[in-house]
Structures are given as structure tokens and as C-alpha cells.
Amino acid sequence: APWCGHCKALGPEFVKAGQMLKEKDSTIKLGKVDGTEETELMDKHGVDGYPKLKLYRKGQLVPYTGGRMAPEMVAWLEKKIGPPAKELSSLKDVKNFVADHDVAVVGFFSETDGESLKKYNLACLDYDDYGVHYPVAVTTDKEASEHYDIKDKIVLFKKFDEKKVIYEGELDTQQIRDFITENSLPIVIEFNHDNAQKMFKRPNDGKSHLLVFHNKSSSTYDDEIKMMAKVGKEFKQMVLFTSVDVEEEDHRRMVEFLGVRHRINNDTYPTMRIVTMKDSSPPVRFRPEDTSVTEENVRDFVSAYVAGDIARDYFTEPLPKDWDSKPAKYLTAVNFKSLIVGSPSKPSLVMWHAPWCGHCKNMAPVWDTMAENFPDYVVGKIDATVNEVPGLPAVHSFPTIKLYRTDGTEAEYNGERTVEGLTKFINTDGVYGMAAPDQPVPHDEL
Secondary structure: OOOOHHHHHHHHHHHHHHHHHHHOOOOOOOOOOOOOOOHHHHHHOOOOOOOOOEEEEOOEEEEOOOOOOHHHHHHHHHHHHOOOOEEEOOHHHHHHHHHOOOEEEEEEOOOOOOHHHHHHHHHHOOHHHOOOOOOEEEEOOHHHHHHHOOOOEEEEEEOOOOOEEEEOOOOOHHHHHHHHHHHOOOOEEEOOHHHHHHHOOOOHHHOEEEEEEEOOOOOOHHHHHHHHHHHHHHHOOOEEEEEEEOOOHHHHHHHHHOOOEEOOEEOOOOEEEEEEOOOOOOOEEEOOOOOOOOHHHHHHHHHHHHOOOOOOOOOOOOOOOOOOOOOOEEEOOOOHHHHHHOOOOOOEEEEEEOOOOHHHHHOHHHHHHHHHHOOOOEEEEEEOOOOOOOOOOOOOEEOEEEEEOOOOOEEEEOOOOOHHHHHHHHHOOOOOOOOOOOOOOOOEEO
8 A cells, every 4th residue: 555654665675576586587477456446356355454465376375474575575486486395306416405404304206297296295385384394305316216215105304213204194285294293303302482383283282291390401411311212202102202491591481380380389300290282271280299200200100191090280279277367268279169169158259369460469458348348258369370170260361350159150350440340240240340341451461
């Protein structure tokens, strides 16, 4: 659009990209459409903002995922209209391709226009936009096929573990991509941002994760990694073995979030947990009775977990002796069910909070007043960071205020955080303030 500042910034680079392609005698053509003049065309092609770049390739629309500088545009376009997999014409090319990458995928095919090669290329088409991807190539060179003793197969080469994995499944796009994603991870994964994406990309997202928390600078670290690799081979199809360096600043929040070290627990390192994260749900933890990281303990823990013999771990804060000494009750997972949701003798108003939540701290005087004003209700607070009640969903937004009725139903409060607002909430049996307000009430997120 003529008035769009981002379009004006992109314009010179777009022109430069066109010139670069022209100098290369490229078949790619660049064009511009003024959306303010072509509203019908805008609607037809689903353009919902400016600038919007779209590639039309053989009648197929390819969303633009490249950069905004001319060389980046040209590189992206050439990749998109070029061969889906890099073409390797000789054994030397294959050897160099494999040597140049930690993980490399090569399709070995005998026919240049065979159906198998076409299906492999389809899996490689736009693979770079898949989220988790690795270098892919293809060869029809007879010498290369004979050298690797592979014919009409896809091979994943890697510089670790078993070095080479042959794909034996159907030539289906998703199945080929799943094969690459699953087999590109080492038996022992070092937890970091890049590997986290790979760990939770299908089909790995359906697996459980053994997390070993230890110090990379420790004298025992290398031996622990070797032991994990040995045991991990036995469970690779079901459980991913992951090393978490507790000295990394980025990992400390995870250590607290998973309860390895927080207000009610303080594991000695090295230690371990099994975690499952499926269907975008919060992590479910499993903790062994003996958290020491030895070969026997690790094997026994994972074996028992796979067999279904390990119960889920729930955070349970010990109940202080003076929990009932004030009008506003101190709740933990120990007394929550009996007082609030088991067979309660009276309704309850509960605030789920976090110690670091400023909004929660500001609610303290309001909460004390509510407890004094409503003696026929259990008015209490529970620290959601160290308490999990079996059967109830986890709370990650603070403060979360709920009315629990004696019939087992509940209502969440989203109104103003005042005595007046909460009083109306109780007096209307949870109707007032239940709907989200026009102006969202601030929350702190876990």
C-alpha cells in the first residue's frame, strides 16, 4: 500500500532482488500489486496486511518465510524453485555431503524419473519450512549406490550413535519426515533451545523424557553421559534421555518449575525425573524413590515407568500447624480436598497465588477482609507453585480466584479485585464477575 511504511522500506530491496535475478537469467519474475486499488484481488488471495509476499509456483501458493534483504529473498526463491533435494552426481559428491553435516539424509535411487524418487522429492519439497529440518539430498549414481550397498532406499547418516539408519517404511511425506526427526537425535540429548524444538516435534512429542539434572563441570559428568547412552539404547523408542546442565542460567527456571529445587524440595545433584508433555498439556512428572543417578537406578526407574508402576508426582506442601489460626485459611494440597472439594460443609472462596506475584500481594488486605466478612465461607489461599491437587487442573495464571460451591460446582472470578466486587461475586453465587471484563484484569503468568 502507498501509505505503508514497511512497504516503503522493503521496496528498494525488492527492486534489487529483481535486478539480481535478471542478471542471473532467472525464470523467476517479481511483481507488485497495490492493494488499495485491487481490493477484489486482495480478497481473492487472502491478503490481510502489508507488505505480504507470496510465491506462486506451478499454480501452487507457497507462503514466504525468507528475509527482507535482497540476497535473502533471492536465496529463498532459488531454493524454492530448485530441486527439492540437493542433487549429487557422483560418489565423491555423496561422501562430501555426508562429511559436511552432523546429520545428512540421502535418497539412493536407480531411476531418475521413477515413482520412488518422485515421492522422496515430494517429502523434501519445502522441508525447510517444516520447523525441524536437516540437509536432504538425492543421487542416482550407480557407483555411490554400490559403495554404500543401498538401492532405492533413503539413508540417514549421522556422526554419532549408530552412524547410519536406513528407512524401511512407505514413501509417504509425513512418514519420511517423522523418520528423519526421530532418528536425528542422539541417544543422549543435551538440553538447549535448538534441541528442545527437535525433542517436541512429532513423533518425538509422543515420547516421554528422562531428564537428568547434573553439573557439566562436575568430574562425574562424562561418566554419567556414558551411562545414560548405554541405558538409553534400551528405551529409545519410548523414552528420550536428556542431559540438563543445572549451571546454565536458562535452565534454572525449569529446575524450579519441575520441582527439582524449589520452596518445598531440594534435590541433591545429580538427580532425575521423567516428564511427559502431550497435546500441549502441562508437563506430568514422575519421580523415583531414589533419585541418585546410577546405572541400576536409571534402568529400574525407566523400566518401572514403562511398565506403568510409577505413580505421577504431585507437589504437596506440608500443612503448617497454624493453618487455621487466622480468618483467611492457609490451604495446601494436604487439606484442600477435605475442606474445599471433598464433602465440604460450607462453600469456599479460594485464591490460587504465587509467592512472586505482585498482584497477589496487593490482594492480601482484601482477602483478610473477605475472610472476616464471610465466616460462613472457607476463605483461603493456596500457593499454586508448590501445590497440585489430584483431579484438578493446574493453575498457571495468578491470582486465580474461584468460588467452590457445596454441590461440587465452581465459578471463576474475573472482576475488579476489591472487597465490593468480591462481595457481589459471593452474594450472586458466582454470577457477578464470572465473565471476562471489558478491560482485562492483569495476571502474572507462570
